[in-house]
Amino acid sequence: MTQWTEPARQDKAEGIGSPRKTKELLQKYGFSFKKSLGQNFLIDGNILRNIADAAELGPTKGALEIGPGAGALTEKLAERSGRVVAVEIDQRLLPMLEDALSDYPNVTVVHGDVLKVDLQALFREQFDGLDGVSVVANLPYYITTPIVMKLLEERLPVESIVVMIQKEVADRFAAAPGSKDYGSLSVAVQYYAVPEVVAKVPHTVFIPQPNVDSAVVKLKMRAKPPVDVADEALFFDVVQASFVQRRKTLLNNLQQRFFASEGGKEECRAFLEACGIAPERRGETLSLSEFATIANAMRERSKRA
The missing domain is CATH 1.10.8.100 (rRNA adenine dimethylase, C-terminal domain)
Incomplete structure (x- = not known):
């Protein structure tokens, strides 16, 4: 697991993800969290920056974000890439995102359920001509596996998937044969990608605070599966x-x-x-x-x- 350090670039002194800015946005729009959507907003600037850095973006690359929330991670992605498309299921967040991200013309917010969105069409329409695309997201715990498996099974033209998920699930993604965490999910993920748990994240850096700790896992997509299967x-x-x-x-x-x-x-x-x-x-x-x-x-x- 790599040790994250402060990035060399200069981000805005206080981004959307600071506790003060996040609370201001929530109060301005009278936003209340929905447990049914697994909403937990990250409010630690260093972690947000380092998640975005893990995707290894650049001005000729794009980022797909799933569940931008208040736009804290979206802002960091916009500062590092040529184009960001954020898919948000909660319609109540759309005006908040439009407000918070008004300084970033390279960001497009799409209202929809990522499990129902035609991602192949979205990639053709939004990321054509870019040198590469990565998926970056703080995923709701309750729907992590269906989202990740959709991204993998559709064989989208992505370089990597960098996601914040429940720590126990991240451990299963990266588990080796013979370990207690190794199972069918480990095999499925490792068939499509090379997983690496790059950081553990305490539950105290979210609002509202979840009951469990999280981890950031990076899935580097394979050019082809590591084994040959006929079916x-x-x-x-x-x-x-x-x-x-x-x-x-x-x-x-x-x-x-x-x-x-x-x-x-x-x-x-x-x-x-x-x-x-x-x-x-x-x-x-x-x-x-x-x-x-x-x-x-x-x-x-x-x-x-």
């Missing part, structure tokens, strides 16, 4: 099945999903042994390469059936 859907099906009951062996989990016929357990045992994988192992011990081996063999088996 991606089957690969992820195998991964999910391997973790259905975490404490059960591969033999038990995969037999229930793929070898349900009478005598299926012995057939599953023979299949795993032919793959060079001990049936008594658990999913949490397998590498991406070993999951790929099982999935590819499973596909060949289905073709012969």
